[in-house]
Amino acid sequence: MLKIGDFKIHPLQGGITQMDGGAMFGVVPKPLWSKKYPLNEKNQIPLVTHPILITTRDNNILIDAGIGNGKLTDKQRRNFGTTYESDLDKSLNQFDLTVDDIDIILMSHMHFDHACGLTTSDGQSVFKNATIYTSQIEWNELRAPNIRSKSTYWEENYKNIEHQVVTFVDKIEIIPGITMEHTGGHSAGHSVIEIENGAEKAVHMADILPTFAHLNPLWVTAYDDYPMDSINAKERLLQKYIKNNYWFIFYHDVNYFALRMDNVTREVKEEIRRDDLIEV
Numbered sequence: 717m718l719k720i721g722d723f724k725i726h727p728l729q730g731g732i733t734q735m736d737g738g739a740m741f742g743v744v745p746k747p748l749w750s751k752k753y754p755l756n757e758k759n760q761i762p763l764v765t766h767p768i769l770i771t772t773r774d775n776n777i778l779i780d781a782g783i784g785n786g787k788l789t790d791k792q793r794r795n796f797g798t799t800y801e802s803d804l805d806k807s808l809n810q811f812d813l814t815v816d817d818i819d820i821i822l823m824s825h826m827h828f829d830h831a832c833g834l835t836t837s838d839g840q841s842v843f844k845n846a847t848i849y850t851s852q853i854e855w856n857e858l859r860a861p862n863i864r865s866k867s868t869y870w871e872e873n874y875k876n877i878e879h880q881v882v883t884f885v886d887k888i889e890i891i892p893g894i895t896m897e898h899t900g901g902h903s904a905g906h907s908v909i910e911i912e913n914g915a916e917k918a919v920h921m922a923d924i925l926p927t928f929a930h931l932n933p934l935w936v937t938a939y940d941d942y943p944m945d946s947i948n949a950k951e952r953l954l955q956k957y958i959k960n961n962y963w964f965i966f967y968h969d970v971n972y973f974a975l976r977m978d979n980v981t982r983e984v985k986e987e988i989r990r991d992d993l994i995e996v
Contacts (some may be wrong), residue, residue: 718963718974718988722773723893725965727766727973727993728735728807730782733829734760734797739938740926752929754970758766763927763968764990765829767804768920769811770911775891776813777820778843779909779920787872788832802833804842807864818843823850824922825906826858827939829871830967839872841880849890851898852883854905864941865903893978899924899953901946902939908953911965918963918974924950927969931982958982966978 717724737759741749746759755761768779784803808814820844824830836842850858861869874881887897893913899906903922911918913961924946926937933951933988940946957964958977965974973993976986 717993718965720911720917720918720963721893722917723911723913724771725911725974726769726771726811727764728769728778728782728831729803730764730766730780730807731784731801732797732799732970733763733765733783734799735763737761740814741930742936742938742940742943745937749929749935753927758797762797762970763829764965764970765802765833766973767833768965769808769965770894771811772891772913775819776817776823777890777894778818778846779822779965780824780830780922781821781842783829784832784835784837785844786837787828787835794968796829804833815843816845818846820890821846821848822890822894822909823848823854823907824920824967825854825903825911826850826873827903827923828870828873829868830922831858832870834873834877835875839876841877843880846880847882848877848880849882849884849888849896851896851905851907852885853898853900854903854907855881855883857904868939888922889927899945899949901942901949902937903941908949910962916963917957917960918965919953919957920965920967921950921953921957922967925954925964925966927966927971928964928975928984929969 765783770777786803858869907919936946975986978985
């Protein structure tokens with residue numbers, strides 16, 4: 717668990733993918749990225765898809781929704797290396813919560829590996845009592861994907877939750893201390909989430925910093941629709957967050973749930989590893 721003031725932050729069990737390492741590190745040569753992140757004999761790297769639960773005095777909030785359950789075909793499970801899917805019911809039960817207790821969901825973007833968990837295998841809303849926030853650009857892209865993005869924006873991930881969705885343009889304060897800011901880059905509507913309470917701060921940079929191994933601003937994925945926007949946003953935001961001692965929270969990193977970096981060396985100075993958490 718990570719505490720940001722009075723906010724408690726936990727990862728939930730949202731499934732896993734094994735994506736092509738070359739695609740996840742773009743133009744970076746394998747001899748470089750393979751030193752920083754594990755891979756298998758198929759050149760795939762493990763990427764958990766673990767939603768982030770934030771509990772406050774008044775709200776139960778999720779950041780992103782996991783890979784879902786029963787949403788992938790056999791071919792998709794094979795191609796995406798999905799060896800297990802979401803088990804949010806069991807994860808939430810550890811905190812005496814159910815999916816009906818989630819009242820806010822913050823979607824950094826709506827790619828399938830973040831959004832499948834929003835609906836059931838037959839397309840019904842999983843989080844019936846939640847308001848779902850995403851950027852207006854992302855919502856538009858989701859409902860009218862282009863020839864490139866239609867492979868990751870799926871109708872079944874939004875069709876029956878439209879009445880729950882609230883969109884924003886540039887930046888929105890969800891509750892005091894939690895804001896979403898549009899960055900673009902990985903997708904046209906991609907956003908980051910900032911969390912601040914008391915003297916502590918954290919950020920979820922989502923897929924412009926999918927793992928700590930992507931710390932170099934130039935190391936962006938081949939899945940990024942607008943890579944220069946990712947590079948510019950990552951370079952700008954990393955300077956701000958590291959200088960101001962933010963915790964970085966990860967959805968995909970198989971090693972780290974959260975960490976803080978030294979302002980000079982950018983090496984890890986505090987960490988919460990996945991292996992140390994009983995919630996995962």
